[in-house]
Amino acid sequence: MENIAVIANQFKPQGQVISIQEYGNGNINHTFLITLDTEGEKYFILQRINTQVFRQPELVMGNMRTITEHIHQRLQHTSLNQERLWKMPRVLLTQDAQDYWIEPKGEFWRAISFIDASQSFDTIQDTKHAQEIGYGLGMFHNLINDLPTEKLADTLEGFHITPGYLRHYEQVLAKTKITKSPEVEYCLQFVSDRSSWANVLEKAKEQGVVPLRPI
Structure with missing residues (x-):
């Protein structure tokens, strides 16, 4: 010490x-x-x-x-x-x-x-x-x-941007040979069912519906 x-x-x-x-x-x-x-x-x-x-x-x-x-x-x-x-x-x-x-x-x-x-x-x-x-x-x-x-500065650029994570997930998924199981199927379906929501906040920000604020 x-x-x-x-x-x-x-x-x-x-x-x-x-x-x-x-x-x-x-x-x-x-x-x-x-x-x-x-x-x-x-x-x-x-x-x-x-x-x-x-x-x-x-x-x-x-x-x-x-x-x-x-x-x-x-x-x-x-x-x-x-x-x-x-x-x-x-x-x-x-x-x-x-x-x-x-x-x-x-x-x-x-x-x-x-x-x-x-x-x-x-x-x-x-x-x-x-x-x-x-x-x-x-x-x-x-x-x-x-x-x-x-x-304020963005200290972790992209950290809260959900579409970026979804794109990375889709890129990895396309290159990966998946061993199917009930657990894997559940996870794949979970993401698929919600993928259309990924851009909601970013679109709202671009359209001026949600103002940019510190959080």
């Missing part, structure tokens, strides 16, 4: 690092909770970005900074936050005012503030829990609904 402490110190913590522990159950990025010996903000999150998934991590951080700054500004000038407490992490900057740090071996790191007493869940516990998740998602969408899409 000594190397992690060195990396954590790149983000100008207000105190000495006294504890490092792996945090959460994410399967893409590697996350650590950093504890400091300070009376102020005692914790922050340090995260190594998986550059095999996010090939342009600088764009990821640009988006994150744009969104978090936009939300903080909205919360200062909106009544949305009066009934219930709403907090958003802040992107922490390095000693040279960058929103990420690249380790000598090429690893890409970022840091964000930690919201005390917050919890992360892998599964929904009950209906009230589901309601809270819906509230949180709705609040997030409300806070970014006026954020111009041109301020």
